[in-house]
Amino acid sequence: xxxxxxxxxxxxxxxxxxxxxxxxxxxxxxGEPVSADQEITAIASALAEQGRHPxxxxxxxxxxxxxxxxxxxxxxxxxxxxxxxQRIGRMLGVDAAGIHAEYQRRARDLRAPQELxxxxxxxxxxxxxxxxxxxxxxxHFATDRAPYITNGxxxxxxxxxxxxxxxxxxxxxxxxxALATSLHxxxxxxxxxxxxxxxxxxxAAAMVIGxxxxxxLAGAARLPLGMDERHVAGGLFGAALxxxxxxxxxxxxxxxAEYVLEGEIDPTEKVDEGPFGEFTGYSSNRSTNNLxxxxxxxxxxxxxxxxxxxxNSAEHLNLGRVPRESEMVEKLxxxxxxxxxVHYPSSGTHFHAYVALRQARPGEARQIMLGxxxxxxxxxxxxxxxxxxxxxxxxDVLWALATHFQPHRDVVIMDGLPGSALDPSASGIGTTSxxxxxxxxxxxxxxxxxxxxxxxxxRAQEILGRxxxx
Ligand SMILES: [Mn+2]
Numbered sequence: 001x002x003x004x005x006x007x008x009x010x011x012x013x014x015x016x017x018x019x020x021x022x023x024x025x026x027x028x029x030x031g032e033p034v035s036a037d038q039e040i041t042a043i044a045s046a047l048a049e050q051g052r053h054p055x056x057x058x059x060x061x062x063x064x065x066x067x068x069x070x071x072x073x074x075x076x077x078x079x080x081x082x083x084x085x086q087r088i089g090r091m092l093g094v095d096a097a098g099i100h101a102e103y104q105r106r107a108r109d110l111r112a113p114q115e116l117x118x119x120x121x122x123x124x125x126x127x128x129x130x131x132x133x134x135x136x137x138x139x140h141f142a143t144d145r146a147p148y149i150t151n152g153x154x155x156x157x158x159x160x161x162x163x164x165x166x167x168x169x170x171x172x173x174x175x176x177x178a179l180a181t182s183l184h185x186x187x188x189x190x191x192x193x194x195x196x197x198x199x200x201x202x203x204a205a206a207m208v209i210g211x212x213x214x215x216x217l218a219g220a221a222r223l224p225l226g227m228d229e230r231h232v233a234g235g236l237f238g239a240a241l242x243x244x245x246x247x248x249x250x251x252x253x254x255x256x257a258e259y260v261l262e263g264e265i266d267p268t269e270k271v272d273e274g275p276f277g278e279f280t281g282y283s284s285n286r287s288t289n290n291l292x293x294x295x296x297x298x299x300x301x302x303x304x305x306x307x308x309x310x311x312n313s314a315e316h317l318n319l320g321r322v323p324r325e326s327e328m329v330e331k332l333x334x335x336x337x338x339x340x341x342v343h344y345p346s347s348g349t350h351f352h353a354y355v356a357l358r359q360a361r362p363g364e365a366r367q368i369m370l371g372x373x374x375x376x377x378x379x380x381x382x383x384x385x386x387x388x389x390x391x392x393x394x395x396d397v398l399w400a401l402a403t404h405f406q407p408h409r410d411v412v413i414m415d416g417l418p419g420s421a422l423d424p425s426a427s428g429i430g431t432t433s434x435x436x437x438x439x440x441x442x443x444x445x446x447x448x449x450x451x452x453x454x455x456x457x458x459r460a461q462e463i464l465g466r467x468x469x470x
Pocket of ligand 1: 166223227229
C-alpha cells in the first residue's frame, strides 16, 4: 500500500488534505513563525473568544525559550482537530446532532487490528542516545510546570492476561529519556500498572503522539476492562486498524502514526508532575506521579506534531466527552423513552448536563436526572427541560430555569458521592454532591407563551430579505 498513489485512508495527512479541500473555510493556517512557548494556545484561545474554532495549522514553530529552552525540536503542528462539534460530525460523516448515534453504531463494530509488514512510523527508529529534548514539545500555559505532551495515547497490555488497553495521559518532559505522567483517572491503565507492580515488574507501554483523528477518538473510548480500544478504532474506521509492532516490546501501534515513544512505566519510582492546565480551566497538580522511561523513539519522516489544546478548551472537552456522552445518551434513551435529547455544555466542563424530555408522568424528570447522576461519574448538575427547549444553547436552558423552576420544590441534592479528582471544589477526599434541577413546566403550569402569528413572521422575513438584497 505504501507504493500506491493514493495515500492510505488511516493516514492523518490524507485526512488533512481531504478536509482542507472539502472545507477550506474551517481550516486556518498560521504561516508566520510562532513560539512553542504558549503562542499556539494563545492564538486558539483568542479565536475561541470570537466564537471561532477552526482546525489550526502551524507550519513554522520555533522551539520555546526561557524555562522551556531545553527543548530543541520543532515540527509543523496541527491542533484543535476536535474544537467543533460540526467537525467531529464530519469525521463521522454526519451533522453535529447525529454524532451520538453514529459514534455508537461504529464503536460497536469491534474489529481486531491488522498487522502490516512495515509502515511509515518505522521510517526513523532510534533506540540509543534517547534525548526527548529533540521532540517538538509545546509549553501550553504560563502556569504549567514544563512542556507537555497533551496528545499521548498510551497503549499497554495486561502483564498476565494479555488484553490491550489504550487511554490518554498527560505527560511532562522530565529528563533526556524520561516523562512524568499521571494515571490520575485510575482507569484501566492504572489497573494494568498495578498488576505489573505486584509482579515487581515495569509495565511496557507505547505512547502514540499523532495519528488519524478517528484513532484519537478511539483513545477516548469508554469500554469495559478487558476490551481493547484499538478494536474500537477499527469500528470507527470501518476497517481494521493497520498496525506495526514496536521494536523492543512488540506493542501494536498505528502504522501511520507520526510519533511513538516506546518504553516502560517504572513500578516504584515517583517523580514530580504538574501543575498542568486541566479541563476544569484550573491548573492541577493532582497526579499519580509516575515515571515513563523512554527506550525507543519512532517517527515518520517529516513527522508532524498533533497537539490537543489544554485547559477547558472546547477541543479538550469534546475529545474526552463525545464517547462518554454517546454511551450515556444511548443508555438513557433506552431506559427512558421520554428523553428526546441530552447535551453536555462546554460551559459546564464535564460536570453539567442538560436533558430534554416529553414528560408522560409526574416525577419522570426527577427519575431521569437520578439515572444520569448515578451513571456518569463526572456529573454534578443536571437540568431537565421540556422537549421544545433548545438544549444546545445555554441561554435557552437558563430561560427555562428562570421561568419554570421553583427552588423549594424542584431541586434534588445528594451528598457524599465520589467525584472527579480534578474538581477544585470537591472535598479533600474527592467526594462531591450532585444536584438535579427540574425546569420542566410540570402538570400545573398555566403560563401562556407570548407568540407571533405565522403571517407576521413570514412578512418579517420578506421585509428583511429585501433589505439584505439592497
Ligand atoms: Mn480501557
